Amino acid sequence: MILFVTTADTDLLTADRALAGLPADFPEVTAFNPANLSGDGEQQAILDAAAKADVVVLRLLGGKRAMPEVFDPLVRLCHEKGTPLIACPGHQEWDQELVTACNVPPSELDTVFSYLIRGGVTNFQNLFLFLSDSYLGSEYGHEAPAEVPWEGVYHPDEPDGMDAQDFVRRRFQPGRPSVAVLFYRAHWMSGNLQTIDALVRRLEELGANVLPVYSFSLKHNPEGDGQLNRTFSEILCDSNGDARVHLIVNTMGMSMTDLHQDGATFATGPQVDYLDKLNVPIIQGIFSTGKETDWEESSLGLGPIDTAMSVALPEFDGRIITVPISFKEEVSSESNGRHGKMDARLQRNLPRPDRIDFLARLSVKWAALRLKPNSEKRIAIILSNYPTKDARVGNAVGLDTPASVINILNALKNDGYHVTDIPVDGDELVHRIIERCSNDTDTLTEEQLRLAVGHVSAKQYQEWFGAMPQKVQDELTEAWGEPPGQVYRTGDSLAIAGIDLGNVFVGLQPPRGFGENPIAIYHSPDLPPTHHYVAYYRWVRDVFKADAMVHVGKHGTMEWLPGKGIGLSNACYPEVTLEDVPLFYPFIINNPGEGAQAKRRAHATIIDHLIPPMTTADSYGDIARLEQLMDEHYQCQTLDPAKLPILEGQIWDMVRQADLDRDLGVDEQPEDFGGFILHIDGYLCELKDAQIKDGLHTLGEVPQGEQMTGLLSALTRLDTGAIPSLRRSLAEAMGLDYTSLLDEPALPAPEPVPAALAGGDGTPVRTQGDLLERLEELSRSAYTLLDAGGFKSEGVAGTVERLLGSKDAQTSHVLNFVTDTLHPALLRTTDEIGNLLRGLNGEFVPAGPSGAPTRGMANILPTGRNFYSVDxxxxxxxxxxxxxxxxxxxxxxxxxxxxxxxxxxxxxxxxxxxxxxxxxxxxxxxxxxxxxxxxxxxxxxxxxxxxxxxxxxxxxxxxxxxxxxxxxxxxxxxxxxxxxxxxxxxxxxxxxxxxxxxxxxxxxxxxxxxxxxxxxxxxxxxxxxxxxxxxxxxxxxxxxxxxxxxxxxxxxxxxxxxxxxxxxxxxxxxxxxxxxxxxxxxxxxxxxxxxxxxxxxxxxxxxxxxxxxxxxxxxxxxxxx
Incomplete structure (x- = not known):
């Protein structure tokens, strides 16, 4: 008996088809996928089969970790019984752990691996014949491993082996959106193609040219020549290197890039540059490893494996995350048990028609962005408004959204969009929206509701409502009454808040609903959105006819509506509202989690934006006055000691007035007042050195002047990978212990104070905290000097000598990083607008890392990219x-x-x-x-x-x-x-x-x-x-x-x-x-x-x-x- 254990269901399908064509007297073959077995009893079935086997073949993606409970006992069993054991990896690279486990000659291991890696029914038939002849004593005869294409074009109506150029010439029609569909070669070899066929058919029904392409891997070139995968270099691109399609729908998992950590997680490798050059959006269609019924019943949606392999890792390529279009379902064996039993859980990927329809519609709309002239495109810009008060119109973390919208509107107009009557500034924009019709029921009038920019009639909404899933209809009716409900209703219609600027609509996201149903706060966290909320987004899609939507700033409420966590159904409210409209989402770079929520539940393309400008807290008011008194105390210690008791009383009064006695843990005036002043000084230095925001960021605008120097100082305060902190470098250049300065700011400053930190204003340097303050000033001075010289690397040496009075290699290293890398990255803040325009043009928005730049992650810049997070x-x-x-x-x-x-x-x-x-x-x-x-x-x-x-x-x-x-x-x-x-x-x-x-x-x-x-x-x-x-x-x-x-x-x-x-x-x-x-x-x-x-x-x-x-x-x- 031959035992075949593989982690790929497609191997089992291929083996099943291969067995159906073998001679009737062929020996028994038993096959398993350990991933489909659960519990010790079922895992034991592999060991029981191995005890009876004449030869055991393993093909394990992930090596021995693919079957951790069984692998070592299985190896021991085979070695003890003398059963030939052949262990191969699930990919092209040898796994030394698996090789070590084998007990057959290397030549036989190579032969089996060649059959498996080349794959296909013919190779699997010859694999089984080879195993039978070699280890069971038969004489069937067998062919050598046959070459099978690593990648190629497939279409259900065309013969295999077509050249991509011939296929395009034969099937593509000019003027239509063109979409490539990528899928694993293993599906093609095993005949596991129902989902691909269904997707191709639906795309073509929607008027798209479709180029279906199978590939062994997107990351590796199977030829091993170090060149780009032929899928990209020859099939998706023509001889000039131009893309043959407007969009790629990718159903393959993982990331095609290399991942490494350097503070943040970075996607690297030649594929990153290639994706940018290809300039084609990639939409991720998910092949789930689970069953459809499990997904339907799950509130989570996708499980951990699918989330990692088909969501989190593909995000590193900049893919747009959508929905599961295929699920694993058990199917009967084609071999009908003629040659032994196949795994009882033989599984095939079967299509989910409504999810395929959604993916196809979204894909065609994305591809259409590349074809439609900008002058004809209609864009909806949505501002968040939660809570629904006029004072909160456009609220977003770290972003001046009204001013950012003005920048977007001007950029659209300059790029050929039909935009009229652009407000002068953000204030005018907000006031025009409020005056027309807002969400604030405290100020909203019946007349404003009547004069709103748009209305949804009860008849129109009833048509939309009737087409929704029954579950959605029931939930909306139970929560909000019969459609269209009463929220924001005027007469027989629902009002739409916003203003019309030609082919651009600027609107307010509608109220979530808890204000309209307050009691639900206590018992209904899963309260569905209102009829009005759903109608608003449908109006944007079907009446305004938006080609794309832009949600501005972190964050709105739509992506947080009830429904599955990841891998949505048509009854999940983010999809019920947004439907198939392409969504772009400017989002702060330091919040990857909530941005990922929009990516994963609302197919959003993130355009990450810069953090607000940063500065230090400094001192003012009572704190500034207290510092002045402390400076007087320091001077009087040597010049006029008689005044010390008076000053100490004034200092203590000021400490209590500012409530610092509570912060410092002191109840009454200390006897050792000199030591107390050092304690105060250290504490105040920490407060003054704290980083705070210096305003808000405006989309696409590069920080200027003091905001640039303040931000650079904040970005280089901590080490960034191998680049040391500027303050640390300056301190060490002057012989100071920077770690001690940070950890113990209240300690007296070491003597003598370095000349570069002594200062010329007469302010005393008493503590190590004072030295930190001077280091911050010195670092800002460095950037002011570099700014005056245009941030040229040629000015670094002179800047260092001017600051320190001598050369210092480490400080120069930091400043060269700033002039050569960091400052240019900040100049590319304009990409925030540029890449939004690229996206609206149906182009690829490059992916990039995320995180807090001032937390030692300055290397994640520039912004303007579709950020990813972590594995x-x-x-x-x-x-x-x-x-x-x-x-x-x-x-x-x-x-x-x-x-x-x-x-x-x-x-x-x-x-x-x-x-x-x-x-x-x-x-x-x-x-x-x-x-x-x-x-x-x-x-x-x-x-x-x-x-x-x-x-x-x-x-x-x-x-x-x-x-x-x-x-x-x-x-x-x-x-x-x-x-x-x-x-x-x-x-x-x-x-x-x-x-x-x-x-x-x-x-x-x-x-x-x-x-x-x-x-x-x-x-x-x-x-x-x-x-x-x-x-x-x-x-x-x-x-x-x-x-x-x-x-x-x-x-x-x-x-x-x-x-x-x-x-x-x-x-x-x-x-x-x-x-x-x-x-x-x-x-x-x-x-x-x-x-x-x-x-x-x-x-x-x-x-x-x-x-x-x-x-x-x-x-x-x-x-x-």
Whole structure:
């Protein structure tokens, strides 16, 4: 018997077809895909089959990790029994671990690998014949491995082997949108083509020319010659290197680029430049590895594997994420068991017609952007307006949206769009919108509703409503009454807020609905949008007839509407509203999580924009006056000591007036006043050195003057990869210990003070904090000097000598990085408008990294790109682990100092965008508190498991942790939910005392409490024991914490009311087994144990006043505790 184990279902399909054509007396063949087996019993089936086999062939994508429970026992079994074992990788490169496991001659291993890698029915038939002849003693005879095309053109109506040029000449019609469809060669070889055929047919029905192309891989050239994959160099492009199509629909997973971490995660390699040169948008059509019924029933949508392989990693190529168009379904064997049993779960990809229709319609609309003249295009620009007050029109984090819209309008007009009556500035734009018709019911009049720019009649909406899925109709009717509802209704129609500027509509995103149904805040986090909300977007699509839409700034409400997290259905509200309109979304670069939400739930193309200009807080008011008094005190110590008591009294009065006594932890005037002044000085220096925003960014505008120098100083304050901090370089050039300056600013300044920092204004340098302040001034001076010279690298040497009085290689290195790389990147801020215009022209918007530039990530610039985030399986990274350990240690140290012991339970708010930005600092902090550590796979840096840190090494008890995750974190990182839950279960299972292990302590207390209440002890060994729920979040398919809606609508009276809302919205538990189960009682129990409530702030580019989320998530946690 031949045992064939492969991780590719297409191999099983090919093997099944191959077996159907072999002689009737051919030996038995048993085949498995370990990914389709679950539980120890089914995995054991592979070992049972191996015990009976005459030869075992493995083809494993991912090596031995593809079947970790079975691989080593299988190898031992084969070696002990002398059964030939041939282990091959699932890709072209040899896996040394697999080679080592083999026990056959290298020549035979090479032959089997050649059959497998070339693939196809004929090669698989000869593979089985070769195995039978070589190891079972038959004499069937077999052919050598045959060459099969690595890539090529396929069409259901055309013969295989057509040349791309001949195909285009034969089938393409001029003037039509042209779309390439990319799919895996394995589907072509195995005949697994129903989904591709269905997609090709639907695109052609919509009037598109279609070029279907199969390929072994987008990343690697199978010929191994180091050249670009022939799929791109010869099939998608003509002999001149020009693209044959206007758009690519790609169904292949992974990224075609190389990924590496340098602070942020970067996509690199020749493919990056090629995609930009090809200049064709790429839409991702998802082939799910799951079953259609599972997807239909899931609130998450796609599982962790699909999310990583078909969403997160493709984003590194700049692909536009859409929906699953195909699912795995079990099919019967073509060989009918003639030659042994195939895997009982033989699976084929079958099409989902409504998702194929959506993808095809979106693709044709995208391709049409390339063909339609700009003068005829109609563009809708949507401003966020949440809460729905006139004062909040166009609110967005870090962006002056009204001024940005004016820049967009002028750019559109200059690019040939029909734009009329452009407002003079942002203020005029906002006032014209408000005067015409706004969302603010406090000021809105019936006349404004009647005079709105557009209306949707009840009859029109009823037609749209009747075409929606029945589930949507039922939910809208239940929540908002019979269509068209009463929200923003005037007479028999619904009003549309905005203004008409020719072929451009500037509108306000409609109200979400909680203001119109306040009681829903307490019980309905999954409240659907109003009839008016849906009608608004349908009006934009079908009445205004927008060719594309632009949402301006972080962030609106549409991408957060109820529905599946990733991989939406036609009953998910982001799709119900937006439908198939191409969406562009200018979004701040430091918020990859919430931007990814729009990419993944609203097929958005992000145009990332620069952070606001940055400066330092400096001093003013009472603080400035206090500094003046401290300077007088310093001078009087030597010139007029008699005045010291008077000055000390004035200083103490000013400290109390500014409430600094509370900040400094001092109740009465200290006796050692000289030491106290040093303490004040160090503290004030820290305050003054804090980075703060210096206004807002305007889309496409390069910072100028002081804002440029201030931003450069902020961007180079920390090391960026191998580029050292400028302040560190300057300090070390003068012999100062920069780390000591940062860690202990209150210490007296070392003597003598370097001449470059002494200053000429007579202000004393008392402390190390004063030196930090002077270093900041010196770094700004460097950029002022370079600015005066046009930021030329030739001016670096002179600038360094002028600042330091001598040459310094490290400081020159930093400034050369600024002149050669960083400043040019900031000059490309104009790409924010340029790439938006490229996108609206149906061109490719280049992909780029994301993160907080001032957090040692200045190398992620320039902006204007379709940002990507992280490989979710690399979180937490080793660097994040170090940071997380430091966060945990610092938290425990503060608590120990203030409370005299360790906290039993820490509450932690975790956001998906922070996890992306930091590569998992928060997750690492959770693990460190629990006393477990991630295990990384060395080559890929992916997390493969956890290990317990011994108590002796930990040096303290294990701290219990309860986390409140955001809805986006739930959708983007199901793997991290599993990992945190695994950590909790692991720590709970340890044989440790309750004094050393707080999870064990709380588990014992819960069991005792339940027994006393007559509830029973519960399943002590169950992995889904509610007593071990530690991860809570929003109801599946919903987002948010609910607090803002309650506050904005004044729908609360006490803190208890807010806690009730927080519990109603967040009381859903997440584990490996229980995904979003209602668990409010456990939520209250866990929150009742929290003694420290934490939300980490990982950068200075925004603060708690920039976003309501801090108040909602962290404030809500505090209120609930």
């Amino acid at each position: 979710p399986k690399t979180i937490p990274s080793p660097t994040a682990w170090d940071m997380g350990v430091g966060l945990a240690d610092a938290l425990l140290q503060v608590y120990l100092e203030e409370e005299g012991g360790y906290p039993e339970m820490v509450g932690l708010v975790i956001w998906g965008t922070s996890a992306m930005r930091t590569h998992g600092d928060d997750i690492a902090q959770v693990f460190s508190l629990l006393g477990v550590k991630p295990v990384w796979q060395q080559e890929s840096r992916r997390v493969t498991g956890l290990e317990v840190i011994p108590l002796a090494d930990l040096g303290r008890p294990r701290i219990d942790v309860t986390v409140r995750i955001s809805g986006f974190f739930r959708d983007a990182f199901p793997n991290l939910i599993d990992l945190i839950d695994e950590a909790v279960q692991l720590v709970a299972s340890l044989d440790e005392s309750p004094e050393d292990n707080m999870i064990v302590k709380h588990l014992m207390e819960d069991r005792a409490s339940d027994l006393a209440d007559g509830l029973g002890a519960g399943p002590a060994d169950s992995e889904s024991d509610p007593a071990l729920y530690r991860i809570f979040g929003s109801k599946p398919g919903t987002y948010g914490a609910g607090i803002l809606a309650a506050i904005d609508e004044r729908n609360w009276e006490t803190v208890q009311d807010l806690a009730e809302v927080y519990t109603a919205w967040g009381g859903y538990a997440y584990t490996r087994q229980d995904f979003g189960v209602q668990a409010r009682d456990q939520f209250r129990r866990r929150f009742g144990q929290i003694v420290v409530a934490v939300k980490n702030q990982d950068n200075r580019e925004h603060d708690i006043f920039d976003s309501d989320d801090y108040m909602q998530y962290h404030g809500g946690m505090i209120a609930t505790v």
